[in-house]
Amino acid sequence: MSTSASTSAHDEAAQWWATAVSHIEPGSIELRDRPVQDLIGSVGLVDTLWLLLRGDLPSPRQSALLEAALVAGVDHGPQAPSIAAARMAATCGVGLNNAIATGVNMLGDVHGGAGQQCVEMLDEIRTLHTQGRDWDTAATEVMALYQARSRYLPGFGHRFHPVDPRRDPLLRLTEEAVAAGVVGGDYLQAALAVERALRQRRAGARPVPMNIDGATAVIYAELGFPAPLARGLFVISRSVGILAHAWEETGQGRRNKGPIPRSVLPARLNAVDPPAAEESAS
Known part of the structure; x- marks a missing residue:
């Protein structure tokens, strides 16, 4: 291969993987054109997340608001499907990364995706x-358009909490x-207009206030993150709890580990008692 052909192939390969997110050369690592050694010890993880996604650093108030949303979503106990699945996977001989x-x-459309859907809904309200x-x-x-398709309104109501305890502090920080x-x-x-409409429609019934997906959707949207990143940011947040569990x-x-204790399995499935049988069976 001639020198010019080799150079052309190299340039083509470089363009194939060209990215503004990072630039790596021997002895050099740059994140959004900033040397990593300048970031280490001076920029926090939340700011770095913002930097990689947006290309600049947030103001201290923007960073604090984003961090509050990320903290709020880290965990919701082992009854959450994502947590339960990770805990079961951890007992199956796979590595921690696999769990x-x-x-x-x-974390799909039903469990974990409501934040993205809520941002999309709030975008439509804002446009009107x-x-x-x-x-x-x-x-x-x-709301009428959304509820014509589903009885669930993304970001509102919770199957477990009459009032999601994460709502008020997140909205207070947003108001500030x-x-x-x-x-x-x-x-x-x-979002507050949706809550008012729900209260009026359900007068005398159990209220349907914002849940964690709705409150964090407000923050992500206010900070300028597009709807798909609302799900991506929630995944990053919840992965902290998944790791801990x-x-x-x-x-x-x-x-x-199965979804229920062995002691409450039906008798016909619990007939074999030796632990070795339980531990070796798939």
Whole structure:
């Protein structure tokens, strides 16, 4: 191969994998054009996450708001499918990374995707508001479209909590950020309008306030993250809890952990008593 042909192939390969996220050469690592040695010890993990996704560093108030949303979503106990799956996987002889991947791969449209769907819904409400509707009218119109397709409204209501304890602190921080001019507040207004519409529609019935997906969707949208990244950021957040649960499970000595204890299995499935049979069976 001639020198010019070799150079052309090299350039083509370089362009094939060209990225603005990072640049690596022998002795050099740059993240968004910033040398990694300048980031280590001076930039936190949340700021680095922002940097890689957005290309710049957040202000301290933006960083604090994003961190609050990430902290709020880290865990929801072993009854959450993603956590339960990771704990079972950890007893099956796979590595810790496989157990984490098992949990993360459970985060789909129904479990873990409501934040993305809520941002999309709030975007639609905001668009109608910019076209002249007041917030309540815009929310009612968009809600009707969503509830014609499903009885579930993404980001509102919770099967476990009458009022999600994560809602109030997240919205309070968002309100403070709006007052300080850190974020605009449109997505917060859209979400609160949905809550008002739900209260009026369900007068006298159990309220359906914002849940963690709705409250974090407000924050992600206010900070300028597009809807798909609302799910991506939730995955990063929840992977922390998945890791903790998978690690705890590895220390408890169980093998082939199933969804319910052996003692409550039907009698016909519990007839074989020797532990070796339980531990070796798939």
